[in-house]
Each structure stands twice: as structure tokens, then as C-alpha cells.
Amino acid sequence: MEKEKIEKIVNKHRNEKSAILAILHEVQAEDNQLNTESLRYIAQLLDVPYANVYGLVTFYSAFSTDKKGKTLVRACDGISCHISGAEEVVEALKSKLNIEIGQTTWDEAFGLEKVRCLGLCSISPNVSFNDKTYSNLNKEKILEILQKVMGDSK
Amino acid sequence: MKIKNRKDLDKVKDDGMKSLFPKSPQISISMSTCGLALGADHLFQKLTEEKEKTGVKIALRQTGCSGFCNLEPILIVRLPGKPGLLYTNVTVKKTLKILHDIQQKKITTEGLLCTINSPASIDTPDIGLNDVPDYNQAYPFKHQHRILLKNCGIIDPLSVPEYVAMEGYSALYKALCQMRPEDVIKEVVESGLRGRGGAWFPTGFKWDMASKSSGDEKFVICNADEGDPGAYKDRTIMEGNPFKLFEGIVLAGYAIGSHHGIIYLREEYHHTFEFLNTAIEFAKQYGLLGKNILGSEFNFSLNIVRGGGSYVCGEETALMDSLEGEVGDPRLRPPFPIEKGLWARPTIVNNVETLSNVPLIIQNGGKWFANIGTEKAKGTKILSVVGNVKHPGLYEVPLGTNLKQVIFEMAGGPFNGKSIKAVQVGSPFGTFIPADKLDVTLDPESLKKMGSMIGSGVIVVLDQDTCIVDILHHLLTFFVEESCGKCVPCREGVSRMEELMIEIYNGRATINDLNLLNELGETARDFSLCALGGGAPAPILNGIKDFKKDFEAHIKTGKCLLPSK
Amino acid sequence: MMVQLTINDKEIEAPESSTILDVARKHGIDIPTLCYHEALEPFGVCRLCIVEVGGSLRKGIRISCIQNVMNGLIVNTESKRVLRNRQFLFELLLARSPDSNKLIDLAAKHGVYESRFYEGDTDDNCVRCGLCVRVCRDKIGAFALCFAHRGYDRMVTTDFESLSEYCIGCGTCAQICPTGAIRMKDDGEERIIYTKNGVVAKFKLETCDLCGIPYAPRKYLDFVIKNSDESMAVTVARDLCPTCARRTGAINLVGSMTT
Numbered sequence: 001m002e003k004e005k006i007e008k009i010v011n012k013h014r015n016e017k018s019a020i021l022a023i024l025h026e027v028q029a030e031d032n033q034l035n036t037e038s039l040r041y042i043a044q045l046l047d048v049p050y051a052n053v054y055g056l057v058t059f060y061s062a063f064s065t066d067k068k069g070k071t072l073v074r075a076c077d078g079i080s081c082h083i084s085g086a087e088e089v090v091e092a093l094k095s096k097l098n099i100e101i102g103q104t105t106w107d108e109a110f111g112l113e114k115v116r117c118l119g120l121c122s123i124s125p126n127v128s129f130n131d132k133t134y135s136n137l138n139k140e141k142i143l144e145i146l147q148k149v150m151g152d153s154k
Numbered sequence: 155m156k157i158k159n160r161k162d163l164d165k166v167k168d169d170g171m172k173s174l175f176p177k178s179p180q181i182s183i184s185m186s187t188c189g190l191a192l193g194a195d196h197l198f199q200k201l202t203e204e205k206e207k208t209g210v211k212i213a214l215r216q217t218g219c220s221g222f223c224n225l226e227p228i229l230i231v232r233l234p235g236k237p238g239l240l241y242t243n244v245t246v247k248k249t250l251k252i253l254h255d256i257q258q259k260k261i262t263t264e265g266l267l268c269t270i271n272s273p274a275s276i277d278t279p280d281i282g283l284n285d286v287p288d289y290n291q292a293y294p295f296k297h298q299h300r301i302l303l304k305n306c307g308i309i310d311p312l313s314v315p316e317y318v319a320m321e322g323y324s325a326l327y328k329a330l331c332q333m334r335p336e337d338v339i340k341e342v343v344e345s346g347l348r349g350r351g352g353a354w355f356p357t358g359f360k361w362d363m364a365s366k367s368s369g370d371e372k373f374v375i376c377n378a379d380e381g382d383p384g385a386y387k388d389r390t391i392m393e394g395n396p397f398k399l400f401e402g403i404v405l406a407g408y409a410i411g412s413h414h415g416i417i418y419l420r421e422e423y424h425h426t427f428e429f430l431n432t433a434i435e436f437a438k439q440y441g442l443l444g445k446n447i448l449g450s451e452f453n454f455s456l457n458i459v460r461g462g463g464s465y466v467c468g469e470e471t472a473l474m475d476s477l478e479g480e481v482g483d484p485r486l487r488p489p490f491p492i493e494k495g496l497w498a499r500p501t502i503v504n505n506v507e508t509l510s511n512v513p514l515i516i517q518n519g520g521k522w523f524a525n526i527g528t529e530k531a532k533g534t535k536i537l538s539v540v541g542n543v544k545h546p547g548l549y550e551v552p553l554g555t556n557l558k559q560v561i562f563e564m565a566g567g568p569f570n571g572k573s574i575k576a577v578q579v580g581s582p583f584g585t586f587i588p589a590d591k592l593d594v595t596l597d598p599e600s601l602k603k604m605g606s607m608i609g610s611g612v613i614v615v616l617d618q619d620t621c622i623v624d625i626l627h628h629l630l631t632f633f634v635e636e637s638c639g640k641c642v643p644c645r646e647g648v649s650r651m652e653e654l655m656i657e658i659y660n661g662r663a664t665i666n667d668l669n670l671l672n673e674l675g676e677t678a679r680d681f682s683l684c685a686l687g688g689g690a691p692a693p694i695l696n697g698i699k700d701f702k703k704d705f706e707a708h709i710k711t712g713k714c715l716l717p718s719k
Numbered sequence: 720m721m722v723q724l725t726i727n728d729k730e731i732e733a734p735e736s737s738t739i740l741d742v743a744r745k746h747g748i749d750i751p752t753l754c755y756h757e758a759l760e761p762f763g764v765c766r767l768c769i770v771e772v773g774g775s776l777r778k779g780i781r782i783s784c785i786q787n788v789m790n791g792l793i794v795n796t797e798s799k800r801v802l803r804n805r806q807f808l809f810e811l812l813l814a815r816s817p818d819s820n821k822l823i824d825l826a827a828k829h830g831v832y833e834s835r836f837y838e839g840d841t842d843d844n845c846v847r848c849g850l851c852v853r854v855c856r857d858k859i860g861a862f863a864l865c866f867a868h869r870g871y872d873r874m875v876t877t878d879f880e881s882l883s884e885y886c887i888g889c890g891t892c893a894q895i896c897p898t899g900a901i902r903m904k905d906d907g908e909e910r911i912i913y914t915k916n917g918v919v920a921k922f923k924l925e926t927c928d929l930c931g932i933p934y935a936p937r938k939y940l941d942f943v944i945k946n947s948d949e950s951m952a953v954t955v956a957r958d959l960c961p962t963c964a965r966r967t968g969a970i971n972l973v974g975s976m977t978t
Contacts, residue, residue: 059638117384131425
């Protein structure tokens, strides 16, 4: 991400060290990743050692130093979703996208993650595609939704 | 307008009543995370298009989550002179029919679950609605004691007037005008309220200690991390009645002498984050946050910080580290947060549900609250009943209610005529209670005897087709994924438990391995630094004891036990 | 204020503000530790220093490096329960540190000779005690190391798991490491600090102006000069190895005494 954009985000949070989580969220949302250059620059602006920033980014599940797919597919793996058949839904996603959990498709269009939990436990299984969530899923429904999302993104 | 006095508050209440009993037709659609996941935004769009096309005079509004997400999308129709009408599982077709019927001055009966008569009953009830139960008598809301969830799914969650019409902010007004901070604490102590996030710590005692801690700056942290899988009650409160939570937070600040509140919100709740920020802006506009709240001398600011995706950050000291821009490593205690918390200042950390109880306690009195529940467990608890039941959802009941009653009478029991195999109560750390031991009351003492706890109120029902070994393995992967890795017993011990569980599942283990699993569990239970490592072994070790047959099947054959007929 | 307590039936008087571990060690009672060092704040994560308490504290197991003493405290550092659990902890640690002679010796001293847990060949001998991270951060002030990832994958590394720009090459981390997971090697004019997972930093060593041997990285010398008082800074700025510095210092001292 360009230095000016990072500066703008950091300035918005008054260059406060404690706002680093919010800063990382915003930079990642815009850039789809938190690459080394961006993280080093954020560390410099906040006067925080690089090692601290790296420790943060690798500790929290929400952050990734790798490029996340343009559409991040998050399959809920909470106990309720697990009981209702989340595994079948996840296998369908893995098979159709041809990637494993934690990976991104070769064209960077899709990334696949497991998450616990989305807080929709009475309408499980649940999967979100970026900010759009779908519920009461099964193998057929998720493939239909994936087809539509793939079509829409072309 | 900023509410500065009683007169202003009454004016806003009037506005709210007009909104809840409008002079012209109004349709509200539930647009929380759950509603949106089931297509509510699409419905709203279609309604808007139809309204523009036909020119029909109808207001389109939103409501929040009711806790029964499987009834979503929920649609409420408000017609002049009639109680609210609540429809469930609406589709585009059903919605357009309802709209059409409204134009024809008819009432649609298909999908009509109940009427909504609160906050005030209609004087001349409609004969045509005689057979339709009121909300409080309708399934699944009946049998419950919905005091916290009262407005969720009924009012527009972003409407301050509607909340005030439902007695909102009368507690804060009373506190700021008529009570001293110590009086507020006294009521909370008298109520017997205890932490609803899992710790079960006496709230009034915590506030009392914090109010006495020295320091010119103190903090109120609302723990909205809601990490327990199966739990979503906090999301429902935040998306269904956020102002109730804000009122509770400000009351907490007033009680302990803090002017800064932070809501630490679960990273996965994207929609809730945007939504709460909007609600805060509305609260500020009405003078309910910021300077001179409700015209008093008391100032209080509130902001929201998103977590980074880490279950351990639901633990209060890890949460504070996270707010300070660090990783979520639980701290050694002492010192305790009430003395040295956020940035070494006195801090209270309370759960969403705990804080939301406070306006009710101040409004009705601590004694009133203490009359609900049992002698040692006061008030209601929101239970999140999920898994193999006919009617999963949020059931708010007095503490001390029987677990069997909740599962069978309220949630309808298992579907397809199956029997229950086990129920996990409280949290991921709760023991899986076998089917023949479900006759237990939901209070801490009774549950402790079963290796369970009230926790966050999650109730996971597993039917006869469930493999306990699979479930326990799944649970262990959760603990391993979420461990911070700081201390040896949890990092090494719980991970090795998961390795062994995989061997057991795949038929590559022996009985000796079960003994080793026990040793690992005991070490993690007794010596972990925090409750994650300390609590993780209990459901596993108890599960091995109570579901021997499941384990024997896997050890001998590598396959699940056949479902019992 | 002094308090009276008993450790292993021995009556002891100790200052109120001390920990059980401090007091025990001062009286020659051995309690094993990995993550504890007198120069650093207690971390309380290895749990090896567990003891059994009673008397004025509720009966149970406590972590002795963080538990303060009090009047009437009864401590048993070798009860059956303590020994059994400590041995189990050693088994878990050995599985992470299978090649560390230091840890193997310490475990053997406490009756543990092998581990029932899988000894992965990717394990790096690091027991995640945090001494290196903490000393680098809290005492040296270089901030070169951190904990990254979480849970079982938690590891000690540099920023971005690459060569560190912050490391000054002092080698304190290697000195303080209880298992030898982080090491320092001087080979001719090169110093390398490394773990099994990668290299922390590489340095060219400055040579002594007098005897010509390579002795310290430039970065380290500059760091000391910048962060020390004037007399130390002047000493270090002379570009002499410690031996020559001592010798010239002694000669000067003797010289000044005899004139």
C-alpha cells in the first residue's frame, strides 16, 4: 500500500500505538493483505519495533501476511455448524475451488478459511463470502452460491 | 435533539409511542446479521421497489434479531388501531402478498405467528385476531421470562424514541438525578447479579472494589468478544437493543467513577461493528453519550474496538493486553484489573448480558431482580439452545429452571423422533451430560456437581447419531487453535491431548493411551496459567468416563459406535 | 518486614517481599526452573518451579517464582504430587527439546530420562521460556526478538522471520538460553546468531587495534557507546578487545600509581 495511504490511516488514529489493531484491520481491508513493507512502515510511524508488529500479525487469526483472495470465503466451524453438516459444505468448497483451508486460488480470486464462530448458530451451517453471509447450507446450496459468486466476479 | 430533562425524555417517549402505534401503515423487516444472511436485504429492496411502483403510502423500517434466527426473515406490520403483527420466514412472494393485503385493508393470516401488544394494549381488539396469540403467549416466546430480550426483534434498534417508549433510559435518568454512585452499586449488590459471560463473578462486589480503587482515570470495558461457539446472545442484544447495553455501560461508569467505556467486539461480527458505530452516533445526538448526559454533569464517552480473531482475548487480562496493542497473553494475577487494569488504571470488565441487566435493576430495584431465580442464582439467563433440537434459539429463563424443561418443552426436543445422547451445558468447557442425567436445574451448584457451569449459557444438544469421540476431537482442535501458547501445560499438554485423540479416533491407540490422555488432562487442568488450559480437559476427561462405549468402539475398530436404536 | 515460614521442614526467616523460589534458593534448596532469571521479571510459564503449600495459604500447588512468602507458610518442594507433576512437565519439554544436553541433564537430575511424546524432527529445542525475548526487550533494549504465531506453533523469531535489523550481536540471548536453542558462533571475522529455524543476524567482527583479533560487531559497540555513560563510552570507543582493554587499563593504572 502506498505510504500516503498508510499515513492517512495511522493519522486518523492519532498515531497511537494502542490503536494498532484498528490500523491493521483498515490497511488489510483496503490492500487485501499486510505485506512486509506496509507492516514495517506502520511500525516506523508508530515507533514500535518491527518484531512487535510481526508478533501481533501472526498471533491474531484475522491478519495475514499473505495476499488474501479477493473474495475471502470463511466457513464456520463452530460446534453447532459442525453438528449440522459443516464438513460436507467445507469439502464441497475445497473441491470446487481446488484449494485447502488457508490457501488462495492461483488467480487470487478466492481464499478459504475456517472460522469459529459467526454467531448464527441456530441457522447453521454458515459460510461468509467477504461481508455477505449465507446460512442453512448444505452441499447443493453452497455450490449454487459459489457458482453465482464466481459468475458475478467475472 | 439532546435530552436534557424529564420533559425532553417524555417528548421522546411520545415520539416512540407514535412510531410503535403509527397513524399510517408500517412494515419492519429484521435486518440483523441473521436476517441479512437469510435474504432480508433482498426483501427490503423488493418492498422498496414495489412501494415506488405502486405509490402505496407505507413506511419501511427495520428491526433487530429476536434470537430465533431460524424464524427469519421476520416481518412486523403496524397498522393504525391494531396491535403489531409478527410474520415469520417471509419470502418475497409472501411479503408482496402482505403488502397487497394492506392496500386492500385485509390482514394476512399466512405466516402470522403472533400479535405484539406491548408497550400498551390496543383498546378495541380486533375480532379477526382473537385466535392469534399475543407475543408473550406465542411459541417460542412463551415459557420464557424475556426481560433482557424484551425489545429484541420488536423495536427499531436504531430508534432512541422507540427504546424510550419501552421504558428505556428511565433508569439512567433516575440514577443521574436521584442517586449517588454508591446507591447504584448498592442496588447492584442487592440484586445478586453475577457475570453472565462465564466467570459468574459478583458484579456489585467488582464495582464496589473498583469504585474504591484510587486513580483519576478508570475504565469500563464491555466484553463483547462472545467467543464460545454456539453463543450468540450478545450479538442479539447488540443488534436488537443496543441502547439498553449503552445505558448499562454508562450506569457502570457512573457507579465506579469512570468516564470512558470501550466495547471490545468480536472480529467476526462485521455487521455488528458498523451497526454499533451507527447506534453510538444516534446516542450522541440524543445526549445519551458524550458531555452532560441527560442534562446532568456526568460525561461519558464510548467507542468500539474490534478484536483480531482470538478466543483467548475473551479472557479479561488478555483482552486488556489486546486493547493496549499487544498480543492477547493472559496476565499473571495479582494485580487484578480493578486495581491495575487497562494501562494500569482501575478497570471493570463486564459481559454484554451482565451490563444489559443493570438498567432493569436500577429501574425496578435490586430486590425485584433478586426475587427472580433461586436463592444463590438471581435473575434470568439467556440460554442459547443449539444442535439437534426442533426449535434452536435464545431462551431467556429464570435461573434454576430445569434443563429438561428447556430442551423438551421449550426447544421441542430432538427432531425426527430421535433420542438425545448428550447435552453440553454452559460453554465449550462444560461436560457433556448423558441423556439420563438431564433432570438438573440450571444453577451453578447443581451444574457444578455434573462438571458443568452456567458459563455463557450455551446448550448444545446431541442426538443418538452423534459420535462423542468426534465431538471431543473437534472440541480439542478448537482449544489447540485458540491457545495463546504461553504456558507449558496448555501449549504442550492440550496439543498432545489432540494428537492422542486423533490416534484414538483412527483406531491406532490403546487403553494405555487413555491413561496418558488422563495424565495430560490433569496437568493442564491443575497448572495452566489461565482458564483456557485449565478448563479444556474437563469435558474430555469426563467424556471418556461417561461415553466409554464410544471410545471402546474407536480404539477397537477405528469406527464410530453404531447409533442405538 | 521479616516473616517466618517452613520449607521442607526447615524453619526460615525471610523478607515479606520475596518469593518462595528466592528464599528456597538462598537456603540451598534446589527448585528447577527454565523461564526464571534473577535479572528479569518472573514469567511463570514453564511451571517447573511448582511447590506444595499449606499453613497460612490454602493447601495446594503454587508457582514458586511468583508466590510471595508469608508468615506461617508451609512449603514442600518435593512432595509426591510435586515430583510426579514436575516429571510430567519434563516429559512434555523433552519432546520439544530432544537434542538439548542442558535440558536432558536437568531432566535426568529430576528422574526423567525419556519422553512418551512424539519427538518431532522439526522440533527446535526451544521450550518457549521467553528468556531471550525478554532480555533483549527489557534489559538490552534492542527488541530484535519476538514471539510469533500462537499455541503449539508459538515460536521465537525475528521480525518477519528474516535477518534482524535490530539485533546488535551481543549474544545475550544465546548466553541466557537454558536449552541451547538459540546460539552464537564466532568464526574468524564473522559472528552468527541462529536457531534451528533460521539466522537471527550475521555480523562482521571488528578487529582489535592492538592485537588484531576479531572481537565484537560494530553495531554492538555503537549501541554500547550510545547507551552508556561517558566513561564506558570512551573505553569502548578505543576499539580494543576486552583482553587488551584490561591490559592497557592495568598498565595505565600501575603507571599512574608509580609516578
